[in-house]
Amino acid sequence: MNTPRPPVRMVLQVNHAEHTLSVAPDTPLLYILRNDLCCNGPKYGCGLGQCGACTVLVDGLPARACVLPVRAAVGHAVTTLEGLGTAELPDPVQQAFIDEQAAQCGYCLNGMIMTVKALLAQNPDPDEAQIREALRFNLCRCGTHVEIVRAVKRAAVLQRRASEGAAS
Ligand code: FES
Ligand code: FES
Numbered sequence: 001m002n003t004p005r006p007p008v009r010m011v012l013q014v015n016h017a018e019h020t021l022s023v024a025p026d027t028p029l030l031y032i033l034r035n036d037l038c039c040n041g042p043k044y045g046c047g048l049g050q051c052g053a054c055t056v057l058v059d060g061l062p063a064r065a066c067v068l069p070v071r072a073a074v075g076h077a078v079t080t081l082e083g084l085g086t087a088e089l090p091d092p093v094q095q096a097f098i099d100e101q102a103a104q105c106g107y108c109l110n111g112m113i114m115t116v117k118a119l120l121a122q123n124p125d126p127d128e129a130q131i132r133e134a135l136r137f138n139l140c141r142c143g144t145h146v147e148i149v150r151a152v153k154r155a156a157v158l159q160r161r162a163s164e165g166a167a168s
Contacts, residue, residue, distance in 0.1 A: 010074050014039065015083030029073050030054045030065035033080060041081025041110045045139075052111035052138035056080050062118045081110050084117065092162050093117055096155035097148075104142035111138045116152050120159050126152070 007022045014037055023032055033039040033056065042065050045053030049067040056065045057079040085091035090098065093116050103109050112135060119126060119134040126134070131152045140148065 010071065012037075012070070012073055012078065013076070014078045015080060016077075023070055025071035026069045028066050029056070029063075029068045029070045029078070032070050033065060033078075039080040039082050042114075043107055043110050045107065045111075050137075050139075051108070052115065053108055055111035055114040055138070057114055057118060060118060060121055062115050079114075079117075081113060084113070091117070092158035093120065093152075093155040096158050097151045100147050100151035100154055102144055102147035102151035104144050108138060108140040108142075108144075112140070112148055116155055119152075120156055124160055124163070125156055128153075 004024050005026055007024050009020065009022050010025070012019045012021060012032070014033065019037060021032065021036055023036070030042055030044060033042055034044070042056050043053040044066060045051035047066045049064040052064065054064055054066040055062050057063070058068070058073060058076050060077075060079075085094050091113075093113050097103065097109060097113060102112075115135060115138055116131075119131070123130060128149060131149055135148070135152075
């Protein structure tokens, strides 16, 4: 039987802020985010790295926080849904999901939005096949896929506009 490793002091960078914590290094990052840092955007779904509900960005790339030990996040920039936008000023991807009403229960949306954020950072104008490919391992049990794909197309437009506005 494996004995859990004792807590150690570590510094995590989450949503541009540094947090010093004393935690067992093998603890899943998701537990630390939700229980210690009150970031409740990432959701616990399968706990096995298979559904995508817990997705966060680590150095801009999607990562499954339910299976990522917190020690692996040290020295990297972690972004959660809370780090994207606010209710008053949503990120373009969040705004697009709102505009397209791309949710039923909403449980999968954290993972969808974070994955789309990473997709658009690499490919600002994805076609439908590329959108479906990027989201193929994000599960939605409500079957909101048509609205979600529509939201991603809108998100790409909104994000390009936002980038153009920032550049002018
Ligand atoms: S909860 Fe992490 S992938 Fe399902
Ligand atoms: S909207 Fe319910 S799981 Fe996707």
